[in-house]
Amino acid sequence: MKQLFLKLTMVLVVLVCLCFHAGARSTTDDDIDWLGAEEFTLYWGEEVNASGYIITAEDFSPSRPSDVDTDYVMLSVVSEFSDSWGTVLALNNSDISDHYVFEDQLNITALEIITGNDIPAPYTTISVAIANQSVPFTTVVKKIDATIDVQERITDEIYMDERAHVEFRIENLRDTVLESVELVTPIPKEFILDPDVTLQRNFSIPAFGQRTISYSLKALRPGTYNFSGAQVLVGLGGRTYAKTLNDSLVTVHGPFIDLTKTVSADSVEIGTVIDVDIVVENEGDRAAYVSVCDEIPLGAVLLSGDTCETKVLHPSDRMNLTYSMQMDLAGSIVIPSVKAKFVDSKEYEGTVYSRRSLVHVSDPSRSIEDDLTVEGPVIPSGDSLFHTNVSGEGFYDGDGPLGTEPDEDHGIFQFAYDLLNLIKVLLADIK
Secondary structure, X not given: OHHHHHHHHHHHHHHHHHHHHOOOOOOOHHHOOEOXXXXXXXXXXXXXXXXXXXEEEEEEOOOOOOOOOOOEEEEEEEOOOOOEEEEEEEOOOOOOOOEEEEOOOEEEEEEEEEOOOOXXXXXXXXXXXXXXXXXXXXXXXXXOOOOEEEEEEEOOEEEOOOEEEEEEEEEEOOOOOEEEEEEEOXXXXXXXXXXXXXXXXXXXXXXXXXXXXXXXXEEOOOEEEEEOOOEEEEEEXXXXXXXXXXXEEEEXXXXXXXXXXXXXXXXXXXXXXXXXXXXXXXXXXXXXXXXXXXXXXXXXXXXXXXXXXXXXXXXXXXXXXXXXXXXXXXEEEEEOOOEEEEEOOOOOEEEEEOOOEEEEEEOOOOOHHHOOEEOOOOOOOOOOOEOOOOOOOOXXXXXXXXXXXXXXXXXXXXXXXXXXXXXXXXHHHHO
């Protein structure tokens, strides 16, 4: 009975082999000039793309306790033009060949076929050779290239106050509607859409029609950035075909002023002197005239150093301001932001604010419950204040992403408001 089963199995394999081969035409290897072969290992159900041909390991001979010489593998092949073929390959088998040639284009040879119950899944190692198209054969055009034509335009050089314009024109080369088209365009994190719009990334294109997608980008800081090649995905016959464009470089010029302010301590006793260190650095590639001016918080007395300075900062230049102040008011004192204004030779200008900090000033003669929370001097808000530093520090009045605006400015009456706030603090302390 076992021998009869094996014979029936071999007959079935041969019949399947003949059916598969009916869809492809084979010629002798000597008639074709083959390019260098590549080797691939395919496990059951896996597929590989060999120069545009999708080869899938559809099935294997039944597994046995160990590998045997009569094992075979069933392969399916789909070309870029959706032509489909199939074959059965075996080793050491007088009825089934170990290689097959498809339409004088593709030559597949089985090098190894491994089955058996002692492995997780059967697999095969195959050698794939492609016909040399330089000899008199019809030039093979990828299916995606015969379906769409894509043209891309992107501004390759801008200034910080300018926009980079991006445009994709996708043309349908077929006489049928492309129902499923998707545009994938990676945007570096240093850029934002300006204006902020929702891009239409999924659409259809009528027969011999075209679709244009365009938008503009604003840079958050100078530098040279790589835009990974966009992809156009087209759904055809249940499969997705991709056309990938080349990478693009965009160079952004301009100054970039980074501003930090640090204090020597965040918890002191009343009457303690603390040092303030301000660092202004131009991280861009263009020089800028920078004006820095700081304010001390309420209840503090300036002892030494300067709170304001101006200087032309060339790329990578920096300037430092240091001063000392005595903390004469107890409570949680808000150290105000320092402000820096800049303008370059192109009249590109902006205002940057550092991050605020908090210093707790304790009075040993008072209880913790009596400590106050005192806001420092408010910061002029200007016409438009935006967050600029990628690190999360500062505000900027250019075209960066919107951030939290500083407190309200009372103009020439600011001194009166500050005095009134101080009186309120003293009255609350008396109570």
